[in-house]
Amino acid sequence: MDDARLQAKTGRTGLQWIEYLEKVSGKDINNIAHKEMALLVIDAGIEPWWAQGVTISVEQQIGRRVVGQTCNGTYSASASKTLNGDWLELFDKFVAFMSENYELIPIPAAGEPRTTESEKWRYWKIDLEDGSKVSINCSPKSAKDGTPKGSFGVSHDKLESLESRDELKSFWQELLGRFAKTVTVTK
Structure with missing residues (x-):
């Protein structure tokens, strides 16, 4: 920062x-x-x-870590996207989108994707064979004009190198962009 x-x-x-x-x-x-x-x-x-x-x-x-590196020495890739629409509807659409596209993740899955929820958050998660983990959260976002919005945040953790972090950050940005193109806005 x-x-x-x-x-x-x-x-x-x-x-x-x-x-x-x-x-x-x-x-x-x-x-x-x-x-x-x-x-x-x-x-x-x-x-x-x-x-x-x-x-x-x-x-x-002080040189203890570089951008994208966690305190335990691994790396984390992140991406985010905010879309117009009811956040719960957007999350359901995202789950459907990922059920058809999670195999595009460049690291094979170590199990099936799963979802969890709280009052203010929804999560789509998957563990991968290299030991890394993906958590994609969705939450409501307030807009100045009153338009409902949903905010998606990707956290791909336990990556072994800065290079893989950079590649996966680009991948997740592209995948969120691809998802955004599939969404029909409802009011």
Whole structure:
């Protein structure tokens, strides 16, 4: 995350966060574990989601990880798409679309896809033979003009390389785009 956005959302730049974390922990930044760092940021009054963003940004600045790399050393590819329509209808259409297209995923499946749900989220998930996992979530998104929208987010985790992350990020962006072309908007 760039420093301007980090400062706008958290009140500090990456360098200021490094200085703060070293001061409150009494440790060199390279000796503060990911979880401890995130908890210190939360203790500073930052929401948990943004605390993770701060932690990841700091870890990237100090060379502990690169963009797309998780704290355990694997990589994660992500993609997102927002579509007009009722989010529950969109999710049902997505499940039908994926039942016909999940074999396009460039890594063979290690089982059948599954769906789960909560009040505010729907998930389509699949485990793959290389040990990676895909979770695609769908949630409602409010629009300024009142048009109902559904937001899809792909998280393809436990990838072994930056190259596979980049390839799979492109794949998921393309697949979400292909799905978007199949959707008929209902009002």
